[in-house]
Amino acid sequence: MLSPKQKAIWRKRLLSPTALFFLSALVTWPILSELEAFEVFYEFSRSQKSWEVDEIALLIFNLTIALGASVWYKSRALKRVLQRRELERERAEKNARHDPLTGLMNRRAFYEMIENLSNSGGTSKASLFVGLVDLDRFKPVNDVHGHSAGDVTLCTVAERLRKEMGQGGHVARLGGDEFVLVFAPTMNAADVERVARRMLSTIAQPIPFNEQSVFVGASIGLVHWDGSLGLSEMMRRADHALYQVKLSGRGSFAWYDSDADKQTLERAEIAAELKSAIRSDKITPYYQPIVKIGTTELVGFEVLARWTHPTRGNVPPFTFIPIAEDSGLIGQLGLSILRQACADAADWPEGLSISFNVSPIQFRDPALVESIRNVLQETGFKPQRLTIEITESSVIDDVLVARPKIEAFKELGIQIALDDFGTGYSSLSSLRSLPFDRIKIDRSFVTDISSNQQNQQIVSGILSLANGLALDVTAEGIETSDDLAYLQASTCSLGQGYYFEKPIPADQILWLLETEWAEHFVHASPAVKAVG
Ligand code: C2E
Ligand code: CA
Ligand code: CA
Numbered sequence: 001m002l003s004p005k006q007k008a009i010w011r012k013r014l015l016s017p018t019a020l021f022f023l024s025a026l027v028t029w030p031i032l033s034e035l036e037a038f039e040v041f042y043e044f045s046r047s048q049k050s051w052e053v054d055e056i057a058l059l060i061f062n063l064t065i066a067l068g069a070s071v072w073y074k075s076r077a078l079k080r081v082l083q084r085r086e087l088e089r090e091r092a093e094k095n096a097r098h099d100p101l102t103g104l105m106n107r108r109a110f111y112e113m114i115e116n117l118s119n120s121g122g123t124s125k126a127s128l129f130v131g132l133v134d135l136d137r138f139k140p141v142n143d144v145h146g147h148s149a150g151d152v153t154l155c156t157v158a159e160r161l162r163k164e165m166g167q168g169g170h171v172a173r174l175g176g177d178e179f180v181l182v183f184a185p186t187m188n189a190a191d192v193e194r195v196a197r198r199m200l201s202t203i204a205q206p207i208p209f210n211e212q213s214v215f216v217g218a219s220i221g222l223v224h225w226d227g228s229l230g231l232s233e234m235m236r237r238a239d240h241a242l243y244q245v246k247l248s249g250r251g252s253f254a255w256y257d258s259d260a261d262k263q264t265l266e267r268a269e270i271a272a273e274l275k276s277a278i279r280s281d282k283i284t285p286y287y288q289p290i291v292k293i294g295t296t297e298l299v300g301f302e303v304l305a306r307w308t309h310p311t312r313g314n315v316p317p318f319t320f321i322p323i324a325e326d327s328g329l330i331g332q333l334g335l336s337i338l339r340q341a342c343a344d345a346a347d348w349p350e351g352l353s354i355s356f357n358v359s360p361i362q363f364r365d366p367a368l369v370e371s372i373r374n375v376l377q378e379t380g381f382k383p384q385r386l387t388i389e390i391t392e393s394s395v396i397d398d399v400l401v402a403r404p405k406i407e408a409f410k411e412l413g414i415q416i417a418l419d420d421f422g423t424g425y426s427s428l429s430s431l432r433s434l435p436f437d438r439i440k441i442d443r444s445f446v447t448d449i450s451s452n453q454q455n456q457q458i459v460s461g462i463l464s465l466a467n468g469l470a471l472d473v474t475a476e477g478i479e480t481s482d483d484l485a486y487l488q489a490s491t492c493s494l495g496q497g498y499y500f501e502k503p504i505p506a507d508q509i510l511w512l513l514e515t516e517w518a519e520h521f522v523h524a525s526p527a528v529k530a531v532g
Contacts, residue, residue: 443477
């Protein structure tokens with residue numbers, strides 16, 4: 001216990017300027033930075049000349065308390081900062097892994113998840129079923145009802161997919177209207193199909209939006225992943241399966257099919273090779289004679305494209321023409337063939353014409369008339385010697401667009417033939433308003449006509465219609481002398497077919513004109529009738 005005298009001494013000391021300074025330092029220390037505090041203390045100590053030992057002890061005591069308080073205060077502040085940073089990190093992590101609109105996993109999270117699953121080993125690695133979902137008719141929802149309807153649709157679809165997927169499976173949004181499904185590892189192929197079917201049917205249910213309903217459908221490509229494939233290859237396969245669904249009309253699901261995939265890859269390869277073949281005029285015109293049926297007199301040739309590939313051999317037009325159409329090469333291909341044909345025909349007698357095929361996709365090109373006119377000018381080939389063969393499908397979709405084109409060709413002096421007649425659905429009368437010069441009866445009705453009664457009736461129907469409309473008729477596919485004799489007894493004016501000649505290259509034409517043709521045909525048939 002302190003004596004009253006000692007207490008008085010301590011009271012005096014505690015209230016001394018030194019003590020008061022340290023007390024205030026104790027309070028303000030945590031607020032001042034260490035450096036500032038040290039400077040204050042230093043200044044103060046220099047201003048106080050003589051210090052007593054007990055004052056120094058008090059100073060150390062105060063300093064210790066102040067330091068402790070500072071450490072406590074700063075550690076609390078630091079903890080708050082760390083907590084805030086952790087929250088921000090978690091939020092950023094969530095945003096980086098989730099699609100903000102639907103709340104589903106995003107592409108990155110999906111790839112990470114599937115990578116983890118594939119690295120996890122065990123049986124789950126060997127049997128993952130994955131599905132790629134693409135919405136059908138989503139674009140019109142955005143276009144017609146606006147983007148908020150699109151957002152509502154995506155959220156609703158996401159929710160329906162998640163619900164149908166159930167426990168153990170995952171749904172992610174890859175972007176746009178594309179989702180990906182990872183089915184629960186316990187499911188087999190039949191389960192997967194069942195779920196896919198349910199998903200398709202619930203997605204097709206109306207989606208309420210602003211007291212209206214919007215409708216979308218979906219297509220699903222399914223793939224079985226055994227872990228031996230790279231992730232990108234698995235996704236490519238799922239995408240290919242989806243592509244197959246779309247080709248076959250959408251609104252359904254399909255499993256990845258390696259045969260179909262090979263075909264698609266081959267088509268892609270052919271498309272690439274076709275491009276360079278067209279550029280270097282490796283696709284060449286062959287010529288099939290067209291004759292007057294009655295006299296077998298040669299009147300011209302149908303130009304037919306041929307491609308002799310260095311490793312694939314002869315690639316038939318039925319293979320490369322559709323590929324050229326799909327890959328946007330048909331225009332270049334057609335012009336290259338026409339240019340070569342016009343150059344070849346420059347050496348032939350003036351009376352011989354050429355007949356050139358234009359496919360429906362080619363016909364749609366707004367610059368078609370102009371580019372054909374340019375080829376004729378470049379090569380100096382007379383338009384009166386050119387016939388363009390188009391099919392019904394070129395004109396039937398939009399007669400209003402077809403008519404001015406046909407008329408523009410006719411103004412140039414070019415003739416128009418309606419090719420493959422009889423294979424389409426349109427009747428000749430629905431096409432009669434268009435100024436065709438002739439129709440070509442498809443060879444499926446001509447070959448074997450001498451013995452096939454059904455074909456005889458069809459051809460006789462076509463001939464009487466054509467006569468009524470004052471159109472010339474060419475019969476394709478005449479293979480035998482019997483077929484020729486049958487047609488010679490009809491009103492069919494022109495013909496072509498293997499009986500006369502198969503398509504031949506340009507270098508055989510002059511030889512054909514000088515020898516074979518003259519010897520075998522013009523005088524060959526005893527049933528020759530003059531064509532009036
Ligand atoms: P298409 O225009 O109907 O041509 C007639 C096809 O029948 C040709 O087949 C010709 O070789 C074949 N053919 C002619 N006579 C007979 C016969 O007596 N019997 C049999 N079985 N066949 C005969 P190719 O040359 O294979 O052409 C097939 C199709 O490819 C053509 O059918 C045409 O649609 C298209 N095509 C050919 N070349 C071109 C082209 O340069 N441009 C466009 N756009 N299409 C072409
Ligand atoms: Ca043709
Ligand atoms: Ca034809």
